[in-house]
Amino acid sequence: MPPDAYLDQAWFERERDLLFKPLWQFIGLKAMLAVHNAFITRTLFGIPVVVQNFKGELRAFENVCPHRQNPVQVQPQGVRPLFCAYHGWSFDKEGATANIPYEDALYRYRPEERACLHLRRFALVCVGGLVFVNLSADPLPIEEQFGAEMLAGLTAMSSSFDGEVIMTTYDGQFNWKLAYENLRDAHHPRFLHGRTLFKETKFQAEVDESGLAALRRLQAGGDVADRGQALDRLRGFSAGGLDSPMEKPPSDPWHALIERYRHLDGAYHDFYYNWLVFPNLHIASANGGYSFIIEHHVPVGPGRTDLIVHYVTAKKTRPYAQSAAVLHASMMAADAVLREDIDVMENIQRTLHPGARPAQLGDFEFENAGIQHWYMSLMEGRFAI
Ligand code: FES
Numbered sequence: 548m549p550p551d552a553y554l555d556q557a558w559f560e561r562e563r564d565l566l567f568k569p570l571w572q573f574i575g576l577k578a579m580l581a582v583h584n585a586f587i588t589r590t591l592f593g594i595p596v597v598v599q600n601f602k603g604e605l606r607a608f609e610n611v612c613p614h615r616q617n618p619v620q621v622q623p624q625g626v627r628p629l630f631c632a633y634h635g636w637s638f639d640k641e642g643a644t645a646n647i648p649y650e651d652a653l654y655r656y657r658p659e660e661r662a663c664l665h666l667r668r669f670a671l672v673c674v675g676g677l678v679f680v681n682l683s684a685d686p687l688p689i690e691e692q693f694g695a696e697m698l699a700g701l702t703a704m705s706s707s708f709d710g711e712v713i714m715t716t717y718d719g720q721f722n723w724k725l726a727y728e729n730l731r732d733a734h735h736p737r738f739l740h741g742r743t744l745f746k747e748t749k750f751q752a753e754v755d756e757s758g759l760a761a762l763r764r765l766q767a768g769g770d771v772a773d774r775g776q777a778l779d780r781l782r783g784f785s786a787g788g789l790d791s792p793m794e795k796p797p798s799d800p801w802h803a804l805i806e807r808y809r810h811l812d813g814a815y816h817d818f819y820y821n822w823l824v825f826p827n828l829h830i831a832s833a834n835g836g837y838s839f840i841i842e843h844h845v846p847v848g849p850g851r852t853d854l855i856v857h858y859v860t861a862k863k864t865r866p867y868a869q870s871a872a873v874l875h876a877s878m879m880a881a882d883a884v885l886r887e888d889i890d891v892m893e894n895i896q897r898t899l900h901p902g903a904r905p906a907q908l909g910d911f912e913f914e915n916a917g918i919q920h921w922y923m924s925l926m927e928g929r930f931a932i
Pocket residue numbers: 612613614615616617631632633634635636
């Protein structure tokens with residue numbers, strides 16, 4: 548792709564409007580929204596969003612008070628009614644203004660003004676334990692983005708999540724696309740993660756001849772013909788499940804206290820599990836389904852991405868004293884691997900400049916080449932999602 552795709556602010560804004568706004572985006576884990584008034588706030592591609600639990604119902608709104616634009620919820624997560632701390636306005640589950648203190652004496656809105664005082668609502672869907680939102684006024688059905696099989700896989704996997712979550716955020720100095728490209732490259736772990744991840748799992752890159760042939764046909768045929776075909780290809784960018792066998796069966800004392808994830812076939816597998824959720828979510832289990840890492844790459848600017856990472860185990864059979872320590876240990880183990888990837892992506896970002904030559908992908912990188920071909924057609928306005 549041209550260097551501008553990674554560097555240019557106008558390109559970044561176009562990508563927000565053409566790609567991210569129409570698509571369903573992951574925003575957080577249902578486990579963090581389990582009780583009445585629990586909320587999370589995230590800024591998705593510059594748009595502040597709050598998800599709030601109203602007596603068990605999850606609702607998503609733009610996190611901007613209609614009075615003077617103060618964020619209604621300020622913390623990244625917590626348990627607090629939906630009201631604005633600046634002048635005390637509160638909101639109901641429809642986003643309508645429930646109470647404006649001193650309304651009659653001080654604000655004196657006319658009825659037609661009063662009717663407009665509500666939060667902007669966004670569509671929200673739960674897929675198992677994962678919460679997705681859509682920022683467009685007319686969202687496409689989520690099945691059209693992921694397909695039934697992928698949604699069933701995500702539901703089964705994330706329904707195994709426990710309610711205890713630990714999370715952290717990396718302030719990455721790289722373009723978000725470098726992350727999805729990195730994740731679809733099975734050849735780098737033997738080099739970059741030789742002392743960490745690759746020790747336990749021998750990832751093998753392969754050339755998928757039929758996938759490659761399909762890509763060549765697309766490249767020869769030029770563009771995506773219509774929206775239906777574009778969505779069909781989009782669904783092919785997300786996939787997941789069993790990835791690579793582990794060198795040794797996973798074994799830690801706390802595994803005995805966990806209901807290990809059973810794969811869709813009903814069996815346990817000593818495998819590295821990997822779910823790639825296009826465009827910017829990655830979920831993996833490096834221990835055959837005892838615990839999971841959920842990596843959310845949130846674009847902030849052309850050269851900045853917040854990498855929000857959640858760690859959960861599969862459900863506990865009973866509470867145990869060391870569960871927080873287990874999550875912390877898994878965060879520290881993943882940190883070593885994540886930093887190896889982040890270093891490379893930041894080095895690439897630093898090296899790119901407007902006159903840089905585009906990447907030269909090999910045949911094993913046909914998935915990234917396919918996404919690139921689709922993405923460039925979208926950015927050039929040949930179809931819209
Ligand atoms: S800005 Fe929210 S109540 Fe005034």
